[in-house]
Amino acid sequence: ASDIKFIQAENCDVTIRVMTRPAVKDGRPSVESEVTVIDKDGRTIKEFSSEKMTEKEFNQCIYEVQNEYGIKKCNVSRKNNTGNLRHI
Numbered sequence: 001a002s003d004i005k006f007i008q009a010e011n012c013d014v015t016i017r018v019m020t021r022p023a024v025k026d027g028r029p030s031v032e033s034e035v036t037v038i039d040k041d042g043r044t045i046k047e048f049s050s051e052k053m054t055e056k057e058f059n060q061c062i063y064e065v066q067n068e069y070g071i072k073k074c075n076v077s078r079k080n081n082t083g084n085l086r087h088i
Contacts, residue, residue: 008075034050
């Protein structure tokens with residue numbers, strides 16, 4: 001099943017949207033994730049997808065976002081529903 005999560009870093013003004021959906025890679029069931037970094041005004045700053053990357057390249061992009069914005073602690077909500085908010 002598809003899933004959307006919103007990640008709000010505690011120490012910066014960006015929100016990270018992660019959309020995950022089923023996919024098929026090399027004939028096998030898989031999961032595709034699309035990551036979008038959104039600024040406080042709702043503009044897309046950066047976007048990348050696991051669809052056309054290796055797992056290593058995708059993880060490197062995630063690492064770069066964490067470093068660029070100094071993300072250490074964050075809150076995750078599903079479909080932007082604060083009732084489902086949890087602390088990571």
